[in-house]
Amino acid sequence: MKRRDFVGLTGLATGALFLPTVPGLGGNPVDPARLLIAADPAVNKRLADAALNAAKAAGATYTDVRIGRYLNQSIFTREKQVQNIASGESFGAGVRVIANGTWGFAATNTVTEAGLAKAAQLAVQIAKANSKVQKEQVKLAPQQGYGTVSWKTPIQQNAFEVPVKQKVELLLAANAKALENGASFVNSSLFQINEQKYFASTDGSYIDQDVHRIWPTLSVTAIDKASGKFRSRDAMSAPMGLGYEYLTPKAADKIPGPAGSDVIGYKNSYDILEDAAAAAKHARAKLTAKSVVPGKYDLVLDPNHLGLTIHESVGHPTELDRVLGYEANYAGTSFATQEWKAKNIPFGSKQVNIVADKLQPGSLGAVGYDDEGVKTKQWDLIKEGKLVDYQKIRDQAHIVGQKESDGCCYADSWSSVQFQRMPNVSLQPGKEKMSVDEMVSKVDKGIFIAGRGSYSIDQQRYNFQFGGQVFYAIDKGKITGMLEDVAYQANTQEFWNSCAGSCDQSDYRLFGSFFDGKGQPSQVSAVSHGSATTRFNGVNVINTARKIG
């Protein structure tokens, strides 16, 4: 595409930029013509070497450099108009060192040899200052250098090369579908991320990576003016590690929910027009849905809902930094301590097999190498209900008696220090053939839940309360109608031990979390969670309706 064409098409949306800014992805607005110009690895290597050499000269015993160009574009619409477009670029470099056995880090947007050398010297200065009060020296798991290598998200169509006009038209068409089907209001948006990351370290790696992610989403609201009641339904899409091809729907990627629910799930492509129409119908139906009677129910959880339950109750408590106390002041610790693990207490029932995976195609967390130069892999976290391993990075492996990192180190920007983040964490589907309808047919008193709603869990990951987007009563093996005011409360271990099994591989899909927060200063990361529809027996359901007068 010629630069002029791209700018011209982009102009459609920038016309809305003087509307109030919708919080986007951070970074600064950027000339769209620059989005398509790739960085030169040879230049990056020269810059990185300047930092590596300056740090060594200043006294560092280990150094890594990340030169990052982070592009994001987010398009926001409501009803018939574009609300905002933010095309952002953040470009700079971060230098991490070990000096006097202590970490130091400094970042700069002056991406020159002198600028990086200065940042390296500041990082060493910080490390040396901190070393005066430090008691234990950093121990890094050994890591081979890979020389000059590269990796790219296997996308078919770069979303940044798709004309903004085309994207806007799609979102506005989705809005029109929602309005035609009874929505009072509809907001839709499309987030696109491209991380162009160059990593170099004193281990001898020079790693060039090009990472892509995309998230189309919408929220529909229906209002009953007479009563003043309003209800909403959010998209059933998942953010994915895919290109714009995700927005070309394929019939084979559509997975219907249980009969009587009119829920449709999406696998590797998403039909935003179909989902917008369904969202409007669901939002209207929620206005008159029956308020749930609290009590114990067997829950049948759709992958688009269960993904976040996996994220909160399995993904986070198996992060080794939490287990060790590194997040105690912010995100919390974990019940799944090394002492707890040693007792061999069941984390879940024997049907629960959960894997960590940084390679899964189409997932948000897939990369070839992490942000400290470790090649990525797949490994078991929970096997037949037992916790067998954690998620680790290089300076943690020795603490649990292991010799290598799991490749879970990530920073959300060149200006952020890399630390342990969650890989894709997924529940394996059942080995026996089972459809969603078969699963529902065996439930006497239950609720089918789809979509991400209100999620909250304590700082050690025991007590949680999770909601959803749509809820359907199951009575004697059949869906009997829509419910509202539903949330379930449980203890993580009790919940996973109540797992009665999953549908088979044909129902397996990825859910995604695009802005998972952790760390101080807080950083976001994106991960996927796969599962098939899964049943949990005897879970406590509460009614969340209140009156405010």
Next chain:
Amino acid sequence: MAILSQDESQAILKKVLSFSTSDECEATLSGSNGGNVRSARNAISTSGAADDVSLAVEARFGKRSGVATCNEFDDATLRRCVQRAEEIAKLAPESPEYMPLLGAQTYIAAPKSFAASTAGITPDFRATQIGKTMKICDEKKVTSAAFLNDEAGFVAKRNNKGLEAYQQYTNLSFSITVRTPDGTGSGYATGDYNDAAGFDAGTLTQVAADKAAMSRNAKAIEPGKYTVILEPAALVANTDASLLAALMNALDARNADEGRSFLSKKGGGNRKGEKLFDERVTIYSDPTNAEIASLTFAGDGRPQKKMTWIEKGVVKNLYTSRFWAQKAGIPDIPRPGGWIMEGGTQSVQDMIKGTAKGILVTRLWYIRPVDPQTLLYTGLTRDGTFYIENGKIKHPVKNFRFNESPIIMLNNLEAIGKPVRVNGNLVPPLKIRDFTFTSLSDAV
């Protein structure tokens, strides 16, 4: 280059505007220097520093607009940046919500938002402060996790309609969680400041360590409705959503007018002017308040000034965009930077003394909306939850999950204490009756 003076900033902005041929042009320059140190297990875990400066140019032809940015400041780059913004603007469609750029504005005198002591913080200062916390915790044989972050920055704006704005700011924030070695006790303290001279990590560490020791071996009591004393850090957090911030975030005129807010009225319109809270509830904003000095202009250049949001329980004002204010014929009020809830003179200790039976809450966690219709939120207590009986803390209790709305909460008000600064706001401790706890948590 990160902290430019007013003269330096406006010289760049004037030059930028001189390159413009558009009907309207506005340029914004912003930058900051900052650093942080984080500890856990009584050792430093990460530490860093970053600086950045950027320029954004918005050019307009009629109702069409384009934006471009750069972070280099030679004449050729600046000229190219303006040309790109104009090129995009010429190709853009007209916006249905177009509002002309603001002309010259009068801003109230710049408050003490900048302190040289904070801007001058060095790696040694950070290491010394965090070292102090680790030493105290080593001596007490407890484990700490702490975070110290400081930043000095500036924002400068200028447009060809006569608007000119500039302000510098600094901020330092610190928080610490202290845990007992047996894993049964945890305590928390936090503080934030424009001027680092008021900061001492040791004092806050002591508070968190004392709470951790007090909270060991918590007893379980039944969930239900309790009188609670919510400390300021439980009402407004710098790490999470929070109940009072949720209420302030809901004071949006457009959402209320459109029927999708707790402030929407049956049949249409909003509930501004109605008494929705206890008459002791008064919340206002004032960017010149010496304790929480903030920017005197909003992101779009509108002046920030003293503004009452809730007065004696009555909703007095809602914030709105300029477009919605014009369309709805309502006052044009920007969203505030920080806010102040009026309180009394009682300390938390005084409030405990006056409580026959109740629960003291240090901090709330993972607060998420459950129902926007009623502003119902859920979340949990954390890092120091205690049972009060006959004016004294009797014993620590296990943490609870709550399901509560700040609207209901501020109608069940028993007492208001003395406000303190939390995350750039002044927040009093509150004593609330019938606060709804729905389940217990084993988490410490």
